[in-house]
Amino acid sequence: MKRVLKRVLVTRPAGQAQHMMTLLQQAGFAPVHQPALIIRxxxxxxxxxxxxxxxxxxxxxxxxxxxxxxxxxxxxxxxxxxxxxxxxxxxxxxxxxxxxxxxxxxxxxxxxxxxxxxxxxxxxxxxxxxxxxxxxxxxxxxxxxxxxxxxxxxxxxxxxxxxxECADEVCWPEPPVDAVLVTSVESWHCLQQQAARHLKQAPVIVAGSARIGDEIRAAGYDNLLVAASPHDEDMLACLIHKTG
Structure with missing residues (x-):
């Protein structure tokens, strides 16, 4: 039986997450935004x-x-x-x-x-x-x-x-999330540096590409799904596939 995922952590930089948040809400998820990266x-x-x-x-x-x-x-x-x-x-x-x-x-x-x-x-x-x-x-x-x-x-x-640049601080949401969306290798490295303990506990990590997935897998994480691309629609489709 598939795991039901509800709370989803979106890690895109500030100003770039709203479309993903809206798609998740429309699909019945409860999105939470915590940027992993700052674009300077x-x-x-x-x-x-x-x-x-x-x-x-x-x-x-x-x-x-x-x-x-x-x-x-x-x-x-x-x-x-x-x-x-x-x-x-x-x-x-x-x-x-x-x-x-x-x-x-x-x-x-x-x-x-x-x-x-x-x-x-x-x-x-x-x-x-x-x-x-x-x-x-x-x-x-x-x-x-x-x-x-x-x-x-x-x-x-x-x-x-x-x-x-890595965000100054990654504040992990409470209660814990059911899934984490990772859309770049750089954001993954920042998340790992600041929130590795929480990542280990996350039921699912969704990687935005095979290259990102390889980085996550090499770090010892097996709670991994790989989307067709980092685009919002592909990330959502991958997440929905795991929901049931």
């Missing part, structure tokens, strides 16, 4: 501003997350009263694409996968000889995307727009 915007170095000023010289601009899209659009808007034409604005998934489209950009995103590997399959990134690609991301992001583009002949530039 970084000042732009002169070289970073130059890349944004030269936006029309790039074949493609890749936004690795909704945070990158929000901060990137704000920085670009200061320099571009009208968006340049002929640039492929690429989003890692639909949540990121939605931010770009709200700003008036024609965003392209993979139909499935919602990660760097899926973006690399887009037609506009297959033939890159003598083309420039700009990556807008957080500090210390994965290098797979940039390395693959370089292998395909692209000149790759990156701009770090934000830094992920």
């Amino acid at each position: 915007a970084l000042p732009l170095a002169p070289a970073d501003k130059r890349h944004l000023f030269d936006l029309d010289l790039f074949h493609a601009v890749f936004f690795v997350s909704p945070n990158a899209a929000r901060l990137g659009v704000a920085a670009m808007a200061d320099l571009w009263p009208q968006w340049p034409v002929g640039v492929h604005f690429l989003a890692v998934g639909e949540a990121t694409a939605g931010v770009l489209r709200e700003a008036g950009l024609e965003a392209e995103a993979p139909a499935a996968g919602f990660n760097s590997e899926a973006v690399l399959s887009l037609p506009c990134l297959q033939s890159l000889s003598e083309k420039r690609v700009l990556i807008l991301r957080g500090e210390g992001g994965r290098e797979l995307f940039a390395e693959t583009l370089a292998d395909r002949g692209a000149a790759v530039s990156t701009v770090a727009l934000y830094r992920r």
Whole structure:
């Protein structure tokens, strides 16, 4: 018989959890929000501003997350009263694409996968000889995307727009939760540092991807479910599958 899960801990950063909270409530869960991460915007170095000023010289601009899209659009808007034409604005998934489209950009995103590997399959990134690609991301992001583009002949530039930091304190809710949603490797590390004892007691941890799940499993946790992606709808679908 499946375990009935009711109280669900959402660990997305402040300002990014409301949609997930609403979906959970509509599905009959009792969501609780406790951010594991703080997203801290970084000042732009002169070289970073130059890349944004030269936006029309790039074949493609890749936004690795909704945070990158929000901060990137704000920085670009200061320099571009009208968006340049002929640039492929690429989003890692639909949540990121939605931010770009709200700003008036024609965003392209993979139909499935919602990660760097899926973006690399887009037609506009297959033939890159003598083309420039700009990556807008957080500090210390994965290098797979940039390395693959370089292998395909692209000149790759990156701009770090934000830094992920552990929340100053993770206040574990009372009464205890039945499930914990983990949507990034960084948030998992922060949770482990500050709330390992509580995590061990949680009936279910839902990982937002196989990569996140591997990190959780390697830390010795077997109370694990793995969603198709970190997107809210996929996290909810995975959780509902365990409910009955």
